[in-house]
Amino acid sequence: MAGRIPQDFIDDLVARADIVEVIGSRTRLKKAGREYKACCPFHGEKTPSFTVSPEKGFYHCFGCGAHGTALGFLMEFDRLEFVEAVEELAQMLGVDVPREQDRSTPRTPVSPLYEQLAQAASLYQQCLRETDAAVDYLRERGLDGQTARRFGIGYAPPGWDFLLRRLGANSGDQQQLLSAGLIAARDSGGYYDRFRDRIMFPIRDSRGRIVAFGGRVLGDGEPKYLNSPETAVFHKGRELYGLYEARRAERKLDRIVVVEGYMDVTSLACHGVHNAVATLGTATTAEHLRRLFRATREVVFCFDGDRAGREAAWRALQNCLPEMRDGRQVRFSFLPDGEDPDSLVRAEGAEGFNERLKSALPLSDYLLRELKSQADTTSMDGRARLAELARPLLQLLPDGVYRELLTDRLAEEVQLGADRLQRLLGPAPRPTRSRPANRPATGRPSLVRRAIQLLLNYPALGATPVPAGLSRVEQKGIAVLTELLDITAKNPHLNSAALVERFRQRPECRHLEALLAEDPLVGEEAAGKELADCLTRLTELGQERRLAELVAKAA
Incomplete structure (x- = not known):
């Protein structure tokens, strides 16, 4: 695994990013005073209620409540994980993402691996065009040239050194091929090509980079399917074959169908079903499900009706249960004996296949049916x-x-x-959540909440002198406030977006984003005076409370 991305790099990246440019590259923005407006890309509307503030580096929709930073927008709009969004934003700014080195574990540089995998894919595709037997096999399976090009399908010829001779000119190149999972080491020394005489299916990550391959034997050899081993860029419990292509084919995925193999995904796509993905020779994991539910609200598992298919479906159900938050749907479709998605879509077409999905069993029905049996x-x-x-x-x-x-x-x-x-x-498992810094039980405006809001909108106010004893004040949200004051004092270059991003992986983040989305109603100069007053008053209240407690004890 790659090392952590340094926090100072993330701070600088968010501060440098032009949020108008980031969002404007994906949706049309129109200048409105100091801000920009658009129809919200996250919900349907005719009157623009989506605003972007270049000053804060923040966006907010008054219609659906969506808000966040440039990184948050990429995560939501492009359906990226946090690290992927950082990499995407860094690529837009033309900078490399550094990694903190774990001294206990040597780290494999990943850029050369992506290059080797891309070169291998190009060679495999060239081989496919030059090999009639491989082309004929794909035609027999009902795949056309357009689908093969869209998925980057290729062919690894027979022989033990096809890639070695072309990409492994020296020991350094050979080590990279080995690290990329393209070759394997011989017991007697030396290397040999891992994939031979196989139809090759490139596996892409969410950014479209090839991270691995799946190979389907052309003849009757074993194993029928062979996947790349796990590498620094490929983890089979995370990647889903066809998800990148599905998202490119359909901007909004109302449903994703999970099938068993590469040929099922490509055959369905060839016949007009563009929302299918496949796991990579492993059961559906929690990480798979999180990625699926970032892209859609409904997942349909499509399994063979035999014993192996039912066992796979039950494992998928068990893994789905912890991810079944409100609004998510999971259903199960079992195919007739002897059929698979590939054969069915060729026989019934996209319309017939989609009709079958409409009658898929909801998770609740499937669960109770199996238990009642x-x-x-x-x-x-x-x-x-x-x-x-x-x-x-x-x-x-x-x-x-x-x-x-x-x-x-x-x-x-x-x-x-x-x-x-x-x-x-018994009770449901409950995640541990920090209590938000909002209003106190009295219903009066919270000084802590207001101080946090001012600091988020004007991070330069972190230079405001902090009264002694503030950290000892016992009030909701005081720990977050003192942390924000400490961060901004030590990092005066941070803007509002970078400050919020410091809390990305913490439960407080959504509350801070909501505060930043509100209008502070004052300019920076007035905000500075108000913040100083808030901090002074909080400290005085804390002292008064401690004094009252001492008096009560003495009495």
């Missing part, structure tokens, strides 16, 4: 067994409406009151 619900003992079988599964669900509804459904099946069943099942 293991218990006789006509008897009291059988209903008790059903509840016991469901207990560990429902406990995986996060708290929310979905968990409540599924518990109600189970209560009907076991003929028990929902509240009583809920007590028997």
